[in-house]
Amino acid sequence: MKIYIVNKSGHDLPNYETIASAGMDLRAVVTEPIVLGPLERAIVKTGLFIELPVGYEAQVRPRSGLAAKRGVTVLNSPGTIDADYRGEIGVILVNLSNEPFTVENGERIAQLVIAKHERAQWVEVSELSETTRGAGGFGSTGVK
Template identity: 75%
Template structure:
């Protein structure tokens, strides 16, 4: 499948790092470094604009290496880019560590996964079918 993209950054297009990768790395496209203090967040621009077909979304996810080694995550993980959005892709990074983190131009800051999704229509009813679990949630199924 081909997806239309405008690349206003001076970095290569997102690409899969390995044959079986699900996500493509997104890079920061910034004119100067951004320093994130502990618990601080910022929208980091990528310079990319995409045109997805209907029925698809782009999911923006944290990079596991940044999360594990530096404590850098995404506030709204996963973020969703809808098929009708044409603005620049921005990534909402958050620093969950106790140390400052500096985002440099060209740094790989997130992953983007293109995913198919369904649209539904609601059928309003007065009761739902029963299941063994019922309304139990938040750990109600145990830890076995």
């Protein structure tokens, strides 16, 4: 699929690193490094603006290596970019580690996954069909 993109980042366009990659890395665009202390968060700009077709969204997700090795993740994961949004893509990063983390210009900070979605139509009813699980909620199916 083709997606229109405006790139004001000064970096290459996001791309798939392997043939089977679902996401493309997003890079930070900062004029000076941003230091995130423990439990601090910031919106980090990417310099990218996209135009998605209706019926698609772009999901901003954490990079697993950054989360596992440095404790830095995307706070509202996954962040959703709707098809009618035309502003700059920003990433809400949070530092969940005990050490400061510095975001440098060009650093890969998140990944972007393009996903098709459906629009639901509610059908109001007086009751729902029965299932084995029923109303069992969090943890109701066990751990093993």
